Amino acid sequence: MTNYYYLASDQKLGLGNASLDFVETEPWMIPGFDYPVQREIFNGVEKEWELRELLQYIRNYTAPHKVCSVQVAHLINSNLVELSVQKKSSLQLHEIVDPKQLMLQEGHMLTINKVPISQ
Incomplete structure (x- = not known):
């Protein structure tokens, strides 16, 4: 058995950088996801630097979009x-203030929504 972090989106995900072990996959559905899975991170994300890298990847990916998930x-x-x-939760991207918010327990999924922020 191997721990994986799976990433899906309503937009095409970019390649990211080489610091995390991203694997591009053909889009496929896993029960519980709303969008096709596009990336796998082999051996999961456990260390603080890995969480920072994952958050930076998500921020970079969402930057050109006004709205995305x-x-x-x-x-x-x-x-x-x-x-x-097994369990779902959601956050808006601007609500993520600490990369540790991306630390998920086995079977958990977090939906991150980027929406325009009211001034």
Whole structure:
């Protein structure tokens, strides 16, 4: 069994940088996701620097869009257990003030919505 972070979005995800072990996948659906999964992060995201890199990736990716959504889930990939989301939560991108907010328990998914901020 291996820990993975899966990323899906309503827009095409970019490649990112080489500091996280991103793997581009053909878009496919995992039960519980609203959008096709486009990226995997092998061995998950556990260290503080990895969380910072993931948040920076999400901010960079969403920068050119006024409105978009990114879904991030921590799932175990195993031949013994079917991939599926057990618990969902959501945040607006501007509400993420600490990269540790991206630390997810196994089976959890976070939907991050970028929306225009009222002045």
